[in-house]
Amino acid sequence: MIEPEQYKRIMHAIPLLQKAEAVLVRDFQLAAFFARIPAGKDIFLEGDRVDAIALLISGVVRVYKIGETGREITLYRFGNGQSCILTANAILSQKTFPAVATVEKDAEAIMIPADTFREWIHRYDLWRDYVFDLLSQRLASVMEIVEEVAFRRMDTRVASFLLSRSGVANPMRITHQEIAAELGSSREVISRLLEDLAQRGLLRSSRGEIEVLDLEGMRTRSTA
Amino acid sequence: MIEPEQYKRIMHAIPLLQKAEAVLVRDFQLAAFFARIPAGKDIFLEGDRVDAIALLISGVVRVYKIGETGREITLYRFGNGQSCILTANAILSQKTFPAVATVEKDAEAIMIPADTFREWIHRYDLWRDYVFDLLSQRLASVMEIVEEVAFRRMDTRVASFLLSRSGVANPMRITHQEIAAELGSSREVISRLLEDLAQRGLLRSSRGEIEVLDLEGMRTRSTA
DNA sequence: CGTTATTATGTGACATTGTCACAGACAGAA
């Protein structure tokens, strides 16, 4: 149950609701409930049965796979206004959750019970389109990852990753381990590649921090 | 336009239609058209714009990614009664086709124009569920592939692959190159791994043919 | 039937990436 005062803020964060018809809005206020999830908390583990779907109104969640040796690879992230489509996937196909999802930045989420979710899919065009669209996007992005992992060399992938991050914050706070977990590699390999990039003057790195110095050179690297 | 005589056979191949309401059946007969596609023919190339979705009633289509070096990796296959959900994906998100699809075995397909497809999604519950379900399955299977490629060793993947194939035909006709294209590796690597498996007595291989000799041993390999 | 293409497989040298077992180096807490 969502209170009217809260609803205003929620609506602001979830564009979907702004276009929604009155019935959906009412249903939403009745069935949904609010949850706060602190950073570091796992929302789903691989194999979990799913009983509700989360729509984030703040924070970030990372969804990743983890191998037997402990290596990780990020499949995707989702943030404000987005939802974990794998949850939807699991709900619709009656399967368990096929990866791990953890909160990276403290999150506030709107939870919708699985049954309600299923019902809305049938009842509301808007809702259905929203879910379809997300599912669609994820399939495309996961296929991208297959291609990356199967065919691109690690140094070019590191360069691409650093480039995209440098757009957000340039001296960025990140560890070698985190980069490895992002790309599905191991810490040692990333360390070596970073050292190589540093020697060529493309970046400067200190404990827990990396700064891209030569954007142009990095771009060249990322496509080579 | 589908003729009534044909329709009988088509219905037999596509379970979906057996449960369909009369209106959908009629729409189907009006909008769909029949196509024969010979083995070896590419249906879609990466980046193609999609104007129709295909439902196979016979034959097999392989969907794969291809890297710059020419290496390939199979994403999935689909056969009788199934449809290329990536096409659906491309239609719904108004994007281009993100991979290559080629016919492996001569196929007969029912083609449905993109606009019609979109319309049916909104109009028919049954149709929508069908598409949702496929999309869902593919997302899960592609995520499996990410995990495989990122974390599993090649010898175990080869063993798994041979095991699953040996269930269909045991002395199987397949080349090293084909196995490589399946798993996203290169021919030389596969050759070496096969030789190793042969020396351990798990298989026997001759030009264009492989026979699994020790199912149990192969199973052990595939999980190691 | 032999000769010639074509396709499949084998091989060795080397580059890239992953694994293991460590050793230091740094930062925050006690």
Place this chain on the structure above:
DNA sequence: TTCTGTCTGTGACAATGTCACATAATAACG
């Protein structure tokens, strides 16, 4: 400061991918 946990560096080796070939098996053709 000293301790403790986290981050980074290193060398040896294993697994995989790439390249440039050689060789072998089948198909195609006269």
